[in-house]
Amino acid sequence: MxxxxxxxxxxxxxxxxxxxxxxxxxxxxxxxxxxxxxxxxxxxxxxxxxxxxxxxxxELYGTASLQVFGVAPENQDIIITRVTERLESFTPPLRVNILSQADMTARLEPWLGPNTSAEELPFPLFFSLEAERDIRPEQIENWLAPLNLNTLVDNHAAWxxxxxxxxxxxxxxxxxxxxxxxxxxxxxxxxxxxxxxxxxxxxxxxxxxxxxxxxxxxxxxxxxxxxxxxxxxxxxxxxxxxxxxxxxxxxxxxxxxxxxxxxxxxxxxxxxxxxxxxxxxxxxxxxxxxxxxxxxxxxxxx
Amino acid sequence: MASDSFICSKMQKHTNKSTPDPLSIRAGTKINAEILQFDRVSLRYGRNTEIFTDLNWQLTAGRLCFLTGPSGIGKTSLLRLISLDVAPSRGHVHLFGQDVTQKTDRQSQDKKTQNLQRQISLVTQDFDLIDDLNIFENIALPLRVSGAQRDSYASDVADLMNWVGLSPRMSAYPSTLSAGEKQRTAIARAIITRPKLLLADEPTGNVDPDMAQRLLRLFVEMNRLGTTVIIATHNQNLLKQYDADVFAIRDRTISKIRGQGE
Incomplete structure (x- = not known):
């Protein structure tokens, strides 16, 4: 220029x-x-x-799964009610959903393969829990201890x-x-x-x-x-x-x-x-x- | 066409003022100080035989001198030694009172070399023009590298080009010039900053007699204003025409064969 x-x-x-x-x-x-x-x-x-x-x-933060083992089929409804009522008074407040047998079967089938029927397996009762903050498994287990149930809580920390x-x-x-x-x-x-x-x-x-x-x-x-x-x-x-x-x-x-x-x-x-x-x-x-x-x-x- | 004095006065404003003037060699002041001193200087390229052996030489500031001797005797090498283009194999070279062969750290050495090179101009036989630059830019190069703004020097470069008869070729590239035009370009570039020491290697070798006289008159005028001028030539006619010191190189050393005013 x-x-x-x-x-x-x-x-x-x-x-x-x-x-x-x-x-x-x-x-x-x-x-x-x-x-x-x-x-x-x-x-x-x-x-x-x-x-x-x-x-x-x-996605996994503030979520947990609760499994209750060894519940006889005839007692399932009453156990579901008792667990749900107990968790309603837990702090922090939880949203509790029970996973239906059909849902659990649908989720397991891909893992089991065609040769095993999911219906033959002894399913635990499966609850999904959600809270506004992180859920600590030992607190849930301690809170449910008075119900004297065999429970396992997983907050997906490993994942x-x-x-x-x-x-x-x-x-x-x-x-x-x-x-x-x-x-x-x-x-x-x-x-x-x-x-x-x-x-x-x-x-x-x-x-x-x-x-x-x-x-x-x-x-x-x-x-x-x-x-x-x-x-x-x-x-x-x-x-x-x-x-x-x-x-x-x-x-x-x-x-x-x-x-x-x-x-x-x-x-x-x-x-x-x-x-x-x-x-x-x-x-x-x-x-x-x-x-x-x-x-x-x-x-x-x- | 501008006179020699006019051209020299135009160039005076581009003299490097950022560096101190150790010997105050400007016209009319302290003219007898040594600008150049060789102390037992030897030079050889690679494993070849020595060109100079234990050369002792002193030159007073403000002199006009000719270096003479047959081709290949070492005139160009001597000019390269002075212009810091080569370092001596042995001995010491002092320029403007500074020992340029004294080893210092690289940064100081660079600064010293750069300061000295801004005070010295060399016109080589092969002209050393930059092929990618037009004639105007080639002549303005020393001003450009010193950081001067184009607007501050453009008209002076144009005047100098006019004086050396290169105005019509301002936009031409070196590859399109005749040897004489290249030589005039190289000389114009050498004098544009009005250096304290001007070295010219066969400066009239490729120009017609008229232009040769004009160029030499320019050198003489530069010298009159305080620039020390060293011209290497084997043209004996030039030696007779000008009142100057004449040094001859022979037997790997230098000797004075005529003094200024003698």
Whole structure:
């Protein structure tokens, strides 16, 4: 872009000291875009993993199952009534539901296989409990102790721990991949800087001889890498977002409330913006460092 | 067309003022201080034979001098030593009172080299132009790397280009220039900052006699304003035309064969 002064004097427009070189810039741009694409997928996968674990935990939070064993069929109604009445006075307040024989059979059949009939099994009485806060099994068991029943209460803590572990494992794995991708991108930017420095060796020699400082030369490469990495990051993130949106469409189509809660949200977008900034800073930082530390070429003397 | 003095005065404002002037070599002040001192300097490239052996040489600030000798004797190497392009194999080189061969930490060494290089300009035989930049940008390069804003120097660069007859080729690239045009570009770039020490390696080798005289008059004018000028040449006619110190390189050392005013 020419300034008014250039127009008046008929001067040529300002030129960059290190002009674009398609043969080196395009491959670097392509690699950086791929790395940014992988980084975006890793970031979103990590966040999905963490969210999945949390959502599963939340689904089970405040729920428990109560099993009463050894109840003769003719006593079931009276035991159900007594247990329900007893639990109504429990603190915190509980919502108590008795699972019907048909429901229990339906839930067990997939686990039993075709050769075993669920109806032949000695089923316990099965209650599902819900509260506004976490239910502690020993408190329920102690509360029901006066009824002198053989009870077992499960608040799904084991499952919640499993889900938490699984969610964090997914998150950590994806984070590790993200860090590796970012590190690899920075290394690639560093190698590319060395390559460009070799390509522009004679130019750099003249620039140094004209009195340029190392920070001045480093700034040239920082600006160059900044532009390339920003373009690469935007292209890669755009590609990653397309994949994420396709996945988003798929999970919304499923219509399941848990899955729907896993869809892309505003915090994902904020994290993607942070990823773009980190990606650019990592690439330009390494590029600037390499350019700043590179020795000035001099004739070898002995 | 602008006069030599006009061009030199235009360039004076771009002189690097951020660095101290250790010897105050500007015109009319303390002219007898040593700008350059070689102390038992030897130089050889790789495992080749030495080009200089125990070379002792001193040069007073503000002088105009010619280096002469047959091709391959070491004129260019001597200029490269002075311009910090090569380091001596042995001995000490002092520039502007600083020992440039003294080893310090890398940061201090860089700063020292950068400060000194901003005070020295070298016109090489192969011109050292940047192929990707047009002539205007090549000439403005030293100003650009010193951090000057384009608006502050654009008209002066244009004036200098006009003076060296390159105005019509302002947007041309070095690959499209004749050897003479390249040489004028290299000289214009060397003098745009009005350096304290100007080194020129066969500066008139590729230009016609008229342009050669004009370029040399510019060097003389630069010298008159305080710049120390060292010109390497094997053109004996030049030596006769100008009142200058003349040094000859022979037997891997340097000797004075004529003094200024003699």
């Amino acid at each position: 020419s300034t008014p002064l250039e127009n008046i004097l008929g001067l040529p427009a300002a030129q960059p000291l290190l002009p674009k070189r398609k043969e080196t810039d395009r491959p670097l741009l392509a690699v950086l875009a791929i790395m940014a694409f992988l980084a975006t997928l890793a970031l979103l996968a990590g966040r999905q993993g963490l969210r999945l674990g949390t959502e599963w935990q939340n 919640r721990n499993e889900f938490e572990t699984l969610g964090h494992a997914l998150y950590r794995t994806a984070s590790l991949i993200l860090i590796l991708v970012l590190a690899a991108s920075a290394v690639i930017a560093g190698f590319a800087t060395q390559s460009v420095m070799s390509a522009f060796a004679s130019t750099l020699k003249i620039i140094y001889r004209s009195g340029a400082s190392r920070p001045f030369v480093a700034k040239l490469f920082i600006i160059r890498t900044l532009k390339l990495s920003a373009r690469g990051a935007l292209i890669g993130v755009f590609g990653g977002l397309i994949i994420a949106l396709l996945w988003n469409g798929f999970i919304l189509e499923k219509g399941d409330s848990l899955m729907q809660r896993l869809s892309l949200n505003l915090s994902d977008i904020v994290w993607i913006v942070i990823l773009i900034l980190v990606f650019i800073i990592a690439c330009t930082g390494v590029s600037g460092l390499i350019a700043w530390r590179a020795p000035q070429k001099k004739h070898k003397t002995r």
